[in-house]
Amino acid sequence: MDIHHYDPVTGVYLGASEAVADPVEWDRARRALIAERLSEAHTAFAAALADDVPMAEADTALMEAIQAAEAEAAALAAPAWLIPACATADAPPDVAAGERARFTEDGWIVEPVPEEPEPEPEPMHEPTEAELAAAVRARRDAEIAALRWLIDRHRDEVALGRSTTLTVEDYLLVLQHVQDLRDVPEQDGFPSAVDWPHLPPELLATGD
Incomplete structure (x- = not known):
């Protein structure tokens, strides 16, 4: 997921980067998915035995279900992302020449780029x-x-x-x-x- 950074003082857009997945939430989601799939697999295993399915066949089905659960958990998309301070998942609007995007309490706004003040001339040195x-x-x-x-x-x-x-x-x-x-x-x-x-x-x- 892309996140968009802005200056902490002015709010002016600085650029984008890729967010890092929250490892704690990601691990919790994977464990929850595996627990759910294992519960289903064990329920199916018990039902197979009750229906007089041979033990070897029921055991093979259980192992395949466990492997499928682990593969599904490994491919699980991250449920949450770490977004640092002075960054947002909201993309800034497009800007034209002479404009810039700035993040405020109400979100992104587009405003004219302020003109740089003319540098003050160096005071002339009066020779001693x-x-x-x-x-x-x-x-x-x-x-x-x-x-x-x-x-x-x-x-x-x-x-x-x-x-x-x-x-x-x-x-x-x-x-x-x-x-x-x-x-x-x-x-x-x-x-x-x-x-x-x-x-x-x-x-x-x-x-x-």
Whole structure:
């Protein structure tokens, strides 16, 4: 027998499973059936003897009756089933898309599936002053590293006695720009309001 489960809190239908027969009631029914059939068999046995039926023949009939009773009891359908809490033998009604079955005190009902509430957006994280300072210093370090090749190239050209790609004035502008970047944490608005120094872009286009 199929049984149908529902949520213990909401009553919403969860699915079906097969019920387990009550072993106590099943055994009691089998014993009752065998006792009834044995009583009938013994009555027939006594009647056969009274009618002068040979003992062997009457005894064979009795044994066959006992075997038939045992076979009938073994095939007996379960008279009762174990139905757990939050389950019922009543099948839920069919539901359409957007509907669900729910078990109540009055039985199954069909209702619309409630809409899931929209998830609340995650509150935006306001960076702390320490996080802002770390981000500014990281950008400062990256910009200085990006200019290192200009300084190294100029120093190498001077050391080799070659004509320099940058003029002395431009080289000093690069050095001053690097120093201005180093001084960013000393600005009054640091770290929330930084005035980033800028290097003329043409100095970055003077060769590789």
